[in-house]
Amino acid sequence: MTEHTFTASAGAAAAPATGGDDVSLFAPAPGAAPMWRMVASQAGMELRVMLRHGEQFLLTMVIPVLLLVGFSLTSVLDVGEGPRVDALTPGVLALAVMSTSFTGLAIGTGFERRYGVLKRLGATPLSRFGLLAAKTLAVLGVQAIQAVVLCTVALALGWSPSPTPGSVLAAVALVLLATAAFSSLALLMAGTLRAEATLAGANLVYVLMLGLGGVLFPTSGFPGPLEQAASVLPVTALSSGLRAVLTEGSPPSPGAFAVLAVWALVGGLLASRLFRWD
Amino acid sequence: MDTAAVEVVDLVKRYGTTTAVTGLTFSARRGAVTALLGPNGAGKTSTIEVCEGFRRADGGRVRVLGLDPVADAAALKPRVGVMPQSGGVPTGARAAEWLRLMASFHARPIDPRLLLERLGLTSVAATPFRRLSGGQQQRLSLACAVVGRPELVFLDEPTAGLDPQARMATWDLVTALRGAGVAVILTTHHMDEAERLADHVVVIDHGAVAAEGTPAELTGGRREVCFSTDADVDAARLEAALPRGGRVGSRDTADGRREYTVTTEDPDALDPEFLAAITAWCASSGVLAEDLRVRRRTLEDVFLQLTGRELRDQ
Numbered sequence: 309m310t311e312h313t314f315t316a317s318a319g320a321a322a323a324p325a326t327g328g329d330d331v332s333l334f335a336p337a338p339g340a341a342p343m344w345r346m347v348a349s350q351a352g353m354e355l356r357v358m359l360r361h362g363e364q365f366l367l368t369m370v371i372p373v374l375l376l377v378g379f380s381l382t383s384v385l386d387v388g389e390g391p392r393v394d395a396l397t398p399g400v401l402a403l404a405v406m407s408t409s410f411t412g413l414a415i416g417t418g419f420e421r422r423y424g425v426l427k428r429l430g431a432t433p434l435s436r437f438g439l440l441a442a443k444t445l446a447v448l449g450v451q452a453i454q455a456v457v458l459c460t461v462a463l464a465l466g467w468s469p470s471p472t473p474g475s476v477l478a479a480v481a482l483v484l485l486a487t488a489a490f491s492s493l494a495l496l497m498a499g500t501l502r503a504e505a506t507l508a509g510a511n512l513v514y515v516l517m518l519g520l521g522g523v524l525f526p527t528s529g530f531p532g533p534l535e536q537a538a539s540v541l542p543v544t545a546l547s548s549g550l551r552a553v554l555t556e557g558s559p560p561s562p563g564a565f566a567v568l569a570v571w572a573l574v575g576g577l578l579a580s581r582l583f584r585w586d
Numbered sequence: 587m588d589t590a591a592v593e594v595v596d597l598v599k600r601y602g603t604t605t606a607v608t609g610l611t612f613s614a615r616r617g618a619v620t621a622l623l624g625p626n627g628a629g630k631t632s633t634i635e636v637c638e639g640f641r642r643a644d645g646g647r648v649r650v651l652g653l654d655p656v657a658d659a660a661a662l663k664p665r666v667g668v669m670p671q672s673g674g675v676p677t678g679a680r681a682a683e684w685l686r687l688m689a690s691f692h693a694r695p696i697d698p699r700l701l702l703e704r705l706g707l708t709s710v711a712a713t714p715f716r717r718l719s720g721g722q723q724q725r726l727s728l729a730c731a732v733v734g735r736p737e738l739v740f741l742d743e744p745t746a747g748l749d750p751q752a753r754m755a756t757w758d759l760v761t762a763l764r765g766a767g768v769a770v771i772l773t774t775h776h777m778d779e780a781e782r783l784a785d786h787v788v789v790i791d792h793g794a795v796a797a798e799g800t801p802a803e804l805t806g807g808r809r810e811v812c813f814s815t816d817a818d819v820d821a822a823r824l825e826a827a828l829p830r831g832g833r834v835g836s837r838d839t840a841d842g843r844r845e846y847t848v849t850t851e852d853p854d855a856l857d858p859e860f861l862a863a864i865t866a867w868c869a870s871s872g873v874l875a876e877d878l879r880v881r882r883r884t885l886e887d888v889f890l891q892l893t894g895r896e897l898r899d900q
Contacts (some may be wrong), residue, residue: 333700337735338665339693348688357678420676428674431638432691433664433734538876586640 340433354446398550418506492575499583591769598645622786692734
């Protein structure tokens, strides 16, 4: 097929007798698609690229599921009082949110910048706002898949949350605010550092947050100063907030919302100032 | 609609202390192919990236379809297609998938399947970008530049690294775009590409225009006589023997001989008698002229003459 196409093409160049079709095919007819269509297509592409990426899938799906199953079924880790899965699920959900909206987004965007993808998209009718909207939708899409998978696994392991309409709403609000905070920090990193530095840094943060962020066990067991330091981390705020809502059935502390809001604000401001597209 | 597709006046572009473009002026017509020809580092990509709105000019005036490439970027983007020198596609995106995405940004795109077939990419439609060969990546990038039916396309080194067949497919597409009324601006350091495709050639060297015109104007439709020899040739005596005047230039060749080029001021002066006069002088001087030939001047010769350097050796 390929050979045939080339032969035909070369012939057309030599004898412009077939030019009529080409004129109608290539005749200028410029115009941008509606904004919603551009954003929907771009979000679909981002979502597929994220889900297809092996290492990202490891961070966003495999590791959270393994942590949840492994530490629920074994007692190698002191996770606090009550059924193990009840204690673990909120933290693992928080880790999953961070893996997508921080680690995955930072690494993906860093390499897109490095390979000129952001620059190339900048030459299309898709605006920067449209691109950010698409990335946000893709991140939320992956997080929705993560939530379904992790909650299903947790329920299968005997997780018994006490959901009320209010607690579900509070959990969703926490996740959305945390997504804004993580995403703006991810874009700050990806838009200012070299792609390799972003890759190393984002993975390092993932591991540090896994240990320090109250993901697997509450930070209340930490020595005083360390506990205080950990409490201002976004992943700690998210995991403690989710733990309050899902496990204890109590409303999340205003402090958790405040910490996430401050990170989102600072990260967003810095990213919008410092982000470099190429 | 009678404005130029691109108008660049006294463009200056600096990077730190380096000045990449030093007062460059040219214009490109609609429905025509304009080639920016020059060695690597001449300032071609800087010029094109200013026109694309990717970089801001440090001086001069640039108008694209009558608009400012930075201030009017939103209005220009749907109307202008861009093919960067490399990259621009996520490594994990599949060829057809990415082209469909680019098509979806436009109101009346070309059917991506037709473009893939035309550029010989149908068999790799489902292949991720990172697994495509360099030539396939180039052609996908070209397809992305034209899929939105633009009025104007910028192609930065569209055939760099392509095999002859893929190069032919790219040339064919450029010719078809031109035939359909699309303005094409391409950069190249292949003079045969400029000669074959371009209506207008802008020769760029050291960030400025060294010469411009149609390929025929630049080469002047001129012929010259070349030969090489290891004998000593007294250029002044050979010039004196020419019937209606002429100039003898020479340069050392790679194999240690000297190549002589005889040119005339008046193109009509290079006639059969002129050639006979050269061979007669060689015979009387005991010079065996090897590889003796009459040839048309190429853009390569023009470039060499303008800059004292060869295009390919940069």
